[in-house]
Amino acid sequence: MTNHRVTLGLIQSRAAADPDRNLAATARNIRLAAGGGAHIVCVQELFRSRYFPQAEDTAAFALAEPIPGPTTERFCPLARELEVVIVASVFEARAPGVYHNTAVVIDADGQLLGRYRKMHIPDDPGFYEKFYFTPGDLGFRTFRTRYARVGVLVCWDQWFPEAARLATLGGAEIIFYPTAIGWGAGETRAARGAQREAWELVQRSHAVTNGVYVAAVNRVGREGKITFWGNSFAAHPSGQVLARAGRDKPETLLVDCDLGAVAEARHNWPFLRDRRIDAYGGLTRRVIDDSSS
Numbered sequence: 279m280t281n282h283r284v285t286l287g288l289i290q291s292r293a294a295a296d297p298d299r300n301l302a303a304t305a306r307n308i309r310l311a312a313g314g315g316a317h318i319v320c321v322q323e324l325f326r327s328r329y330f331p332q333a334e335d336t337a338a339f340a341l342a343e344p345i346p347g348p349t350t351e352r353f354c355p356l357a358r359e360l361e362v363v364i365v366a367s368v369f370e371a372r373a374p375g376v377y378h379n380t381a382v383v384i385d386a387d388g389q390l391l392g393r394y395r396k397m398h399i400p401d402d403p404g405f406y407e408k409f410y411f412t413p414g415d416l417g418f419r420t421f422r423t424r425y426a427r428v429g430v431l432v433c434w435d436q437w438f439p440e441a442a443r444l445a446t447l448g449g450a451e452i453i454f455y456p457t458a459i460g461w462g463a464g465e466t467r468a469a470r471g472a473q474r475e476a477w478e479l480v481q482r483s484h485a486v487t488n489g490v491y492v493a494a495v496n497r498v499g500r501e502g503k504i505t506f507w508g509n510s511f512a513a514h515p516s517g518q519v520l521a522r523a524g525r526d527k528p529e530t531l532l533v534d535c536d537l538g539a540v541a542e543a544r545h546n547w548p549f550l551r552d553r554r555i556d557a558y559g560g561l562t563r564r565v566i567d568d569s570s571s
Contacts, residue, residue, distance in 0.1 A: 282536075282537055282538075283534060283535065283536050283537070284317045284318060284425045284426050284452075284534075284535050284537060285314075285315045285316050285317050285318075285532055285533065285534050285535070286316060286317070286318050286319075286320070286452070286491075286493055286512055286531070286532070286533040286535060287308070287311030287312070287314070287316030287318070287319035287320070287362075287530060287531070287532055287533075288319075288320055288493055288494075288495045288510050288511075288512065288521075288523070288530065288531040288533065289304065289307045289308065289311060289319065289320070289321045289322070289325075289495065289530050290322065290495060290496060290497065290498060290508055290510040290523045290528055290529045290530070290531070291303070291304065291307070291321070291322060291325060291497055291498070291528050292497065292498050292499035292527075292528050293325065293327060293328045293329070293497060293499065293501065294328075295328060297326040297327050297341060300325060300326045300327065301326055301348065301349065301352055304321055304325055304326075305352055305353070305356055307321075307530055308321075308353070308356060308360070308362065308364060309356070309360065310530065311362075311530050311532065312360040312361075312362045314530075314532050315532060316362060316532055317362060317363065317386075317424075317425040317426075318362065318363040318364075318365070318423065318425055318426065318428065318452070319362050319363070319364050319365070320364075320365040320366075320454045320456060320493060320495050321364075321365070321366055321367060321456060321495060322367065322456055322457060322458060322495045322496060322497045322510075323367045323379070323432055323433050323456040323457050323458040323495075323497070324367055324369055324379070324458055325366070325367055325456075325497075326341070326343075326349065326368075326369070327341045327369070328501045328502075329458050329497070329501050329502070329504065329506075330410075331405055331406045331407045331409065331410055332404050332405070332406070332501070332502045332503065332504060333406065333502075334406050334409040338410065339371075339377065339410070341369055342369045342370065342371035342377050343368060343369065343370070343371055344370070344371050344372075345368060345370055345380065345382060345390075345393060346390065347368070347371075349366055349368050349382070350366075350368075350382060350384065350390055353366055353382075353384055354384050354388045354389070354390060355388060357384045357385065357386060357387075357388050358386070358387055358388025359388075361386045361387075361424075362386055363383070363384065363385055363386050363423040363424060363425060363428070364383075364384040365381060365382075365383055365384075365428070365430055365454050365456065366381065366382050366384070367379070367380070367381050367432065367456040368380045368381070368382055368393075369410075370393070370395070372412070376412050377410055377411055377412060378395040378396065378411055378412055378414060379395070379396035379399070379407065379410075379411040379432055379433075380393050380394065380395050380396065380414075381393065381394045381396075381430040381432055381454075381456055383421040383423065383428065383430060385421075385423050385424055386423065386424040386425065387424070391421045391422075391423065392419060392421060393416065394414065394416060394418075394419050394430045394431070394432070395412075395413075395414030395415060395416050396411060396413075396414050396431075396432040396433070396434070396435060397413060397414040397417075397418070397431075397435055397441065398413075398434045398435045398437075398438055398441070399411050399413050399434065400433075400434045403462065404462050404502075404503055404504055407434075417444075418431070418441055418444035418445045418448060419445075419448065420445055420448035420449050420450045422449075426451045426452050426537055427449045427450055427451050427452075428450060428451070428452045428453070428454060429442075429445030429446070429448060429450030429452070429453040429454070429490075430445075430453070430454050430455075430456070431445060431453060431454070431455055432455065432456055432457075433455065433456065433457045433458055433459060435455070436455045436457065436477070436480065436481050436484075436494065437480055439483075439484065439487070440561065442484035442487075442488055442490075442492075443487075443488060445488075445490075446488040446489070446490055446550070447550075450488075450490055451490060451491065451537050451540045452490060452491040452492075452493060452535065453484065453485075453488075453490050453491070453492050453493070454493050454494075454495070455481065455492070455493065455494040455495070456495055457494050457495055457496040457497075457510075458496065458497050458506065459477060459496055459506065459507065460496075460497075460501075460504040460505050460506035460507050461473065461504065461505050461507060462503055462504060463503045463504075470507070474507050474509060477494075478494075478509065478511060478519075481494055481513065482513045482517040482519070483517070485513040485514065485515055485516070485517050486515070486516065486517040486543075486547070487549055488515075488549070488550075489515045489540055489541075489543035489544040489547065489549070489550070490515055490540060491512065491513065491514065491515060491535050491537075491539075491540070492512065492513045493510075493511075493512040493513075493533070494510060494511055494512075495510045496508055496509060496510050496523075498524075498525070498526055498527060498528060498529075499526075507525055508523055508524055508525045508526060508527070508529070509522060509523060509524070509525055510522070510523040510529070510531060511523065511531075512531065512533040512535070514535075514539060515539050515540055515542075515543035515544075516539075516543060520533050520534075520535070521533045
């Protein structure tokens with residue numbers, strides 16, 4: 279385990295209609311975060327565009343880009359100049375008819391370390407992602423960057439404890455969750471509060487049960503029928519919220535993390551030691567048939 283301090287820069291933004299404008303604005307915010315001391319900077323899910331999966335529209339495939347492509351061509355030199363690690367969300371055009379919701383990790387020397395393709399793809403009212411995104415096929419990857427070993431999961435992945443656990447087993451000290459989550463029109467204040475609380479609670483639980491830092495980066499603003507609720511945050515391996523952004527405005531969080539806390543948490547709460555790996559075969563099944571019991 280690494281034993282030093284790193285500062286995270288979490289960029290919560292409001293998306294404009296023009297992808298190039300969003301790319302330029304995000305590059306400026308990365309520069310400002312680095313100027314504030316950030317070592318690892320993460321942006322929100324699908325930051326280059328407004329959240330298009332609210333409807334099924336083939337015209338939106340024009341927003342996709344290859345990797346390498348415009349995002350990496352802008353951010354790789356920027357990472358090298360600023361000596362920061364960048365975690366960036368890309369609508370990846372892999373092949374005609376095959377697209378992914380992908381996160382790239384760029385090291386502080388400008389090297390593209392690799393990509394993570396979103397594994398869990400939602401299909402809910404206002405979040406019709408199965409129309410656009412092929413499920414990921416790279417597994418739950420981690421990346422050894424200059425400053426820390428990081429795992430990257432994307433939005434809907436954040437509800438699945440299996441994903442966080444596999445990233446942890448791959449060596450992650452910090453798990454980043456680029457996110458686009460918000461409230462639909464007509465939801466009550468109580469329902470909105472419960473949803474936001476559940477979203478934060480489940481990710482804080484991943485921090486505790488895995489002994490990792492967790493950083494979730496959401497967007498803000500009204501897009502179509504969705505109001506994105508912001509509240510980007512980072513949690514300590516104890517589950518404590520170290521910093522939280524507001525609900526309705528762009529904001530960059532700078533969060534200091536002592537990576538020594540990862541080993542300390544795992545020593546004090548040895549969940550990884552006490553796992554019954556001999557008894558978890560049922561996790562590979564959709565449901566467990568108990569009709570014979």
